[in-house]
Amino acid sequence: MRAIEFTGQSIRMIDQSLLPHREEWIELRNAGEIIDAIKRMKVRGAPAIGVAAAYALALSENPGKDAECLKSARPTAVELSHAVDFMLGACRNGMALPQAAAKWEGMNSKRCRLVSEHGSSLVGKGQRILTHCNTGFLAANEHGTALGAIKMAHGQGKGVSVYVDETRPRLQGALTSWELLKHGVPHQVVCDSAAGYLMKKNEIDLVMVGADRIAANGDAANKIGTYTLSVLARENSIPFYVLAPLPSFDADIKAGDEIEVEERSQKEVLEIRGKRVYPQGSSAENPAFDITPAENIAGFVCENGIFRSIDELWESTRDPDSASGELLKSCLR
The missing domain is CATH 3.40.50.10470 (Translation initiation factor eif-2b; domain 2)
Structure with a gap:
């Protein structure tokens, strides 16, 4: 089971702030909405916010600006910064950002399974x-x-x-x-x-x-x-x-x-x-x-x-x- 899903135009995620009494999926359509969800702990946990950050940049109209906002959203969790740096590096190397975000998510899944x-x-x-x-x-x-x-x-x-x-x-x-x-x-x-x-x-x-x-x-x-x-x-x-x-x-x-x-x-x-x-x-x-x-x-x-x-x-x-x-x-x- 996954807590975050990418639709191509948005991400769907379980709103963790409503658990355990309500299991509700919310749809976030841009980087600003995802950054707000990270700050408000609708999504939390270092690997999960790394995945959310990757998709935030995939949906961003201004990845450079949003990258800095993402890094400051939860400053203690370094995985957030690693995900952002990975996305910016992929962009510099000519990889489409949605493809790069999916790659980060796949690597995250493999890493956590091995852990x-x-x-x-x-x-x-x-x-x-x-x-x-x-x-x-x-x-x-x-x-x-x-x-x-x-x-x-x-x-x-x-x-x-x-x-x-x-x-x-x-x-x-x-x-x-x-x-x-x-x-x-x-x-x-x-x-x-x-x-x-x-x-x-x-x-x-x-x-x-x-x-x-x-x-x-x-x-x-x-x-x-x-x-x-x-x-x-x-x-x-x-x-x-x-x-x-x-x-x-x-x-x-x-x-x-x-x-x-x-x-x-x-x-x-x-x-x-x-x-x-x-x-x-x-x-x-x-x-x-x-x-x-x-x-x-x-x-x-x-x-x-x-x-x-x-x-x-x-x-x-x-x-x-x-x-x-x-x-x-x-x-x-």
Whole structure:
């Protein structure tokens, strides 16, 4: 199943802001509408917004101008920038933009399928897995990353069960539970603050998360709350894995403290579904992401395989015959 479809004159996508109660497809006919949908999180997840950005430029009347608007729409997610750069490079090389966007979507699908396949091999029979935010097909357009691996392990008959963090303040856990229900994966939703208690009770065997940007040293930016989970997992000797395709890795950023962290509206914290739940006069800080240091990460999973260190992963990208070959030629050089 895909979350984004290209019609030739527009894209159709699931409006994720209406899930899980309404599954509604919206039609976006130009780059401006797609940029607005990215900002308003009608489409979200680093791979998915990369695909949306590619099609935005395919529908754009001014690709140069819209490219800059796209890159600033969600600044933490580097895959968005990689997709835009790929499209601009394809245009310079004479490729029609709709054709280039379809090529990016196809590469994205292959990358996320491989991430899911590799990640599923980390899952043992009967394991109880904690995941954060949403990393399924909604976030990747197809397959998924961390959630893709979990769903694949379920399909392999491993008898997994999942703890789904609610992921305040946007409650992306609701999207994850919606996907897990569709695939018949046993799961329970838990408050973000319950994770440490469950770990201490030995009720969690594995933590699997995605990432929006991973620095050269392995520091990973992901949905706010991920860093906290990594600290708790390390304290309780629970493996903590980051699963992401190579466009989410950024060799130009040396360490996590250089990653721009998006700040979103206070209303997302102070209100729930448009109703204020905190007293007037209270303010809120609302960073959308935090940074997990590399030393808290047991391993990285990308399309090239599973790597216990970031140096091993970077070494794999130097192999021209690796699974990332075409991407490396177009994006990482």
